[in-house]
Amino acid sequence: MGNRGVEIFFLVNYYGWNILFEDEENNTLDNIFDRALHGKKIVRNQTVLNSDYIPNKLPFREKQISLIGQSLAPILKGNKCSNLILYGKTGTGKTVVARYVTEKLFERANNNDLKIRVAYSNTRMSNTGYRILLDLANAIGLNIPFTGLSIAEVLQRITNVISKNKYLVIFVLDEIDYFIKIHEDNLLYELTRSYDKFKPGSLVVVGISNDLNFKEFLNPRVLSSLSEEEIVFSPYSAEEIKSILQDRASIAFEEGTISQAAINLCSALAGSEHGDARRAVDLLRIAGEVAERENASKLEEKHIRSAVQKIERDRIYDALNSLPIQAKALLIAVTNSNPNSKTGDIYEKYQKVCIKIGLEPLTQRRVSSILSELDLLGVISASVISDGRYGRTKKITCSVSQQIIREIYSKDQVLSILY
Numbered sequence: 001m002g003n004r005g006v007e008i009f010f011l012v013n014y015y016g017w018n019i020l021f022e023d024e025e026n027n028t029l030d031n032i033f034d035r036a037l038h039g040k041k042i043v044r045n046q047t048v049l050n051s052d053y054i055p056n057k058l059p060f061r062e063k064q065i066s067l068i069g070q071s072l073a074p075i076l077k078g079n080k081c082s083n084l085i086l087y088g089k090t091g092t093g094k095t096v097v098a099r100y101v102t103e104k105l106f107e108r109a110n111n112n113d114l115k116i117r118v119a120y121s122n123t124r125m126s127n128t129g130y131r132i133l134l135d136l137a138n139a140i141g142l143n144i145p146f147t148g149l150s151i152a153e154v155l156q157r158i159t160n161v162i163s164k165n166k167y168l169v170i171f172v173l174d175e176i177d178y179f180i181k182i183h184e185d186n187l188l189y190e191l192t193r194s195y196d197k198f199k200p201g202s203l204v205v206v207g208i209s210n211d212l213n214f215k216e217f218l219n220p221r222v223l224s225s226l227s228e229e230e231i232v233f234s235p236y237s238a239e240e241i242k243s244i245l246q247d248r249a250s251i252a253f254e255e256g257t258i259s260q261a262a263i264n265l266c267s268a269l270a271g272s273e274h275g276d277a278r279r280a281v282d283l284l285r286i287a288g289e290v291a292e293r294e295n296a297s298k299l300e301e302k303h304i305r306s307a308v309q310k311i312e313r314d315r316i317y318d319a320l321n322s323l324p325i326q327a328k329a330l331l332i333a334v335t336n337s338n339p340n341s342k343t344g345d346i347y348e349k350y351q352k353v354c355i356k357i358g359l360e361p362l363t364q365r366r367v368s369s370i371l372s373e374l375d376l377l378g379v380i381s382a383s384v385i386s387d388g389r390y391g392r393t394k395k396i397t398c399s400v401s402q403q404i405i406r407e408i409y410s411k412d413q414v415l416s417i418l419y
């Protein structure tokens, strides 16, 4: 074989391989598409498992539903309602009940041509006074620029629209405890005390709090106007969670595709700390996705267990991704150090990381306090030891594996150059 022959041999070989690879790729893709087209479907109705789905029936919450209904009913005759507060731990149905009742009320009001408007703001998401007012403005069809106006100005414009149009507004302020702990409660005071201001319209606030002690953070004058009525949501029992799950599963999944053992495990896991229906529904949704991806014909306990792991992994990913850049740099310094390293050693490593990524290092004191925050988050563990005549120091160990940190931060715009 001359040179030419060798060349052709290589070419054939090269393209041959390429075709082979292409074929393999096609096969895998074909498999994936085949499965999507003809594979066994377990989930019949995905939306039922989404967090914003409102079921037709809300068992075990009849009392709360009628109490809220009674509180808000006067609005149907254009009369004043009391502001109210819904309390209870996460996953006890506060959000879904509030949405359910306000939706039903809105339907009734529409039949009577009343100008009721329901506004909803989650103060953990809309985490400034301005954004909360934007949510309110949107609900009454008022355009407000995303920035630029003072709170007082926005409030004034909202008040004008409400009183001019005689709107009867129900403002649901969800996860209000987040807002109260960070911000002053002036805005809340304005919203809850301004009944006369909105005339001939009106505004009633339905506050929702996950934290039972949140009252301690409120100024007494705000407390008295906001919590004219209080409604408590107690945790569900394991049996109640099971029944809620069963209802949900029967709409969400094809008949006979979910085992009773899986539902039992799901309820037991969700009820292990307190009866948290959110955790239960989330587990069910994710387990359904896992089972379908595996092309399983039935959702079993093992899929619930995988879902638990996936939720935990996602939680760690979210926590690590949402750290400020300085904390991320510090965490990388911790993973680059031996377990039980002293703060001083970590600080040196941290400075090196900063130089590599072009970040101005913080002082050792600031770094110390960020280390404490990371400790609180559970990302590192710090123990104070006495260090002979130098006094006390901290020993720091990373609680998350280096591999996970690498996996997450190698995709980070700034930090990727370290990997």
Ligand code: ADP
Pocket: 050, 051, 053, 054, 055, 057, 058, 059, 060, 061, 088, 089, 090, 091, 092, 093, 094, 095, 096, 097, 244, 277, 278, 279, 281
């Ligand atoms: P909270 O606001 O108290 O944290 P949610 O209202 O978000 O709790 O409820 C969490 C999940 O559990 C949602 O998917 C909701 O639909 C469901 N859920 C809660 N209570 C009930 C109930 N009584 N019946 C049916 N589903 C419920």
Ligand code: MG
Pocket: 094, 095, 096, 174, 175
């Ligand atoms: Mg909620």
